[in-house]
Amino acid sequence: MTSSQTASDTSFPDRIPVGISACLLGEKVRYDGAHKRSDYCQDVLSRYFDFRQACPEMAIGLGTPRPTIRLVASDGGRQVSAIQSAEPPRDVSAGLAAVADDVLQGQADLCGFILTEKSPSCGVFRVKTYDERGGLLHAKGRGLFAARLLERQPLLPVEEAGRLNDPHLRENFVLRVYAWHEWHNSLLPALSMANLTAFWARYKFLVLAHNEAVYRQIGPLLGSASRSALPAVAEQFFAWLMEALATPTTRGSNTNALQHLQGYLKKRLDAVEKKSLQLLIRQYKEGSVPLIVPLSMMRHLLARYPDDYANQQKFLAPYPDELGLRNHH
Numbered sequence: 001m002t003s004s005q006t007a008s009d010t011s012f013p014d015r016i017p018v019g020i021s022a023c024l025l026g027e028k029v030r031y032d033g034a035h036k037r038s039d040y041c042q043d044v045l046s047r048y049f050d051f052r053q054a055c056p057e058m059a060i061g062l063g064t065p066r067p068t069i070r071l072v073a074s075d076g077g078r079q080v081s082a083i084q085s086a087e088p089p090r091d092v093s094a095g096l097a098a099v100a101d102d103v104l105q106g107q108a109d110l111c112g113f114i115l116t117e118k119s120p121s122c123g124v125f126r127v128k129t130y131d132e133r134g135g136l137l138h139a140k141g142r143g144l145f146a147a148r149l150l151e152r153q154p155l156l157p158v159e160e161a162g163r164l165n166d167p168h169l170r171e172n173f174v175l176r177v178y179a180w181h182e183w184h185n186s187l188l189p190a191l192s193m194a195n196l197t198a199f200w201a202r203y204k205f206l207v208l209a210h211n212e213a214v215y216r217q218i219g220p221l222l223g224s225a226s227r228s229a230l231p232a233v234a235e236q237f238f239a240w241l242m243e244a245l246a247t248p249t250t251r252g253s254n255t256n257a258l259q260h261l262q263g264y265l266k267k268r269l270d271a272v273e274k275k276s277l278q279l280l281i282r283q284y285k286e287g288s289v290p291l292i293v294p295l296s297m298m299r300h301l302l303a304r305y306p307d308d309y310a311n312q313q314k315f316l317a318p319y320p321d322e323l324g325l326r327n328h329h
């Protein structure tokens with residue numbers, strides 16, 4: 001990036017491969033022959049994500065309509081099975097896990113997955129789980145397809161479609177998908193200490209805004225790395241990066257990152273510009289304007305008074321502005 005560029009000029013990948021439960025795209029594959037179309041996924045995210053759909057229950061040959069499946073806990077809750085209420089009842093747990101294995105093996109380029117909430121196959125957070133006599137044990141289980149995906153790829157950005165209605169969760173998921181894509185498509189194929197250091201330089205303020213503790217760990221990790229340890233260091237770096245980005249930001253933590261960025265402009269701004277920027281950062285901190293407002297001003301000023309280090313920060317533009325994800329932050 002040259003000094004005349006800003007992070008807002010960053011060209012983003014065309015469409016990023018992301019897995020999705022087929023019923024969210026309007027496919028009539030649910031047990032009752034219906035779909036569960038997600039307007040946000042279909043109408044908005046599909047412009048940015050190359051959706052690869054999967055219906056694990058159809059993939060194991062259950063057909064539609066079909067008898068429902070339930071999660072059933074046994075062995076004191078240590079074992080959870082997906083049982084189809086057929087006559088006799090049928091355990092489809094292994095089949096659902098095998099579909100997850102096939103999806104991950106066949107589509108190694110996936111950068112995230114959007115799943116249907118409450119499903120005993122696809123649900124991630126709040127799936128009803130029963131005891132062996134049919135009594136409801138709790139409603140915080142995980143569908144067995146989703147569980148296997150996360151067991152195999154614990155860092156993969158995975159979210160439920162219903163939770164994407166929350167602007168913070170939505171922003172956080174998209175952010176992690178873009179970071180995952182850049183890591184696997186730009187950094188890993190050309191892994192070197194220099195490239196890893198440059199990658200970290202771009203993500204620093206974003207990580208600072210999300211998780212200051214991780215921000216402080218990464219510098220020493222890279223500083224102590226020897227050439228032979230590079231693969232292990234990169235693996236640890238990426239685990240910490242994804243952990244940090246999954247941590248929600250607050251107005252306070254974003255303000256902290258904005259103020260750090262402001263430091264790179266201080267000597268170049270005239271008194272009016274300085275005052276205007278400080279006012280917008282304060283208004284953001286107090287909750288009267290969204291994050292996009294001080295960020296737009298910051299980007300404008302960095303275009304006018306470029307600084308190589310500040311201009312490259314992912315914090316300025318981690319994904320396309322058109323997604324409007326920082327209008328509610």
Ligand code: SF4
Pocket residue numbers: 021022023024029030031054055056057058116119121122
């Ligand atoms: S929730 Fe999952 S298993 Fe159920 S219909 Fe949708 S894609 Fe298929």
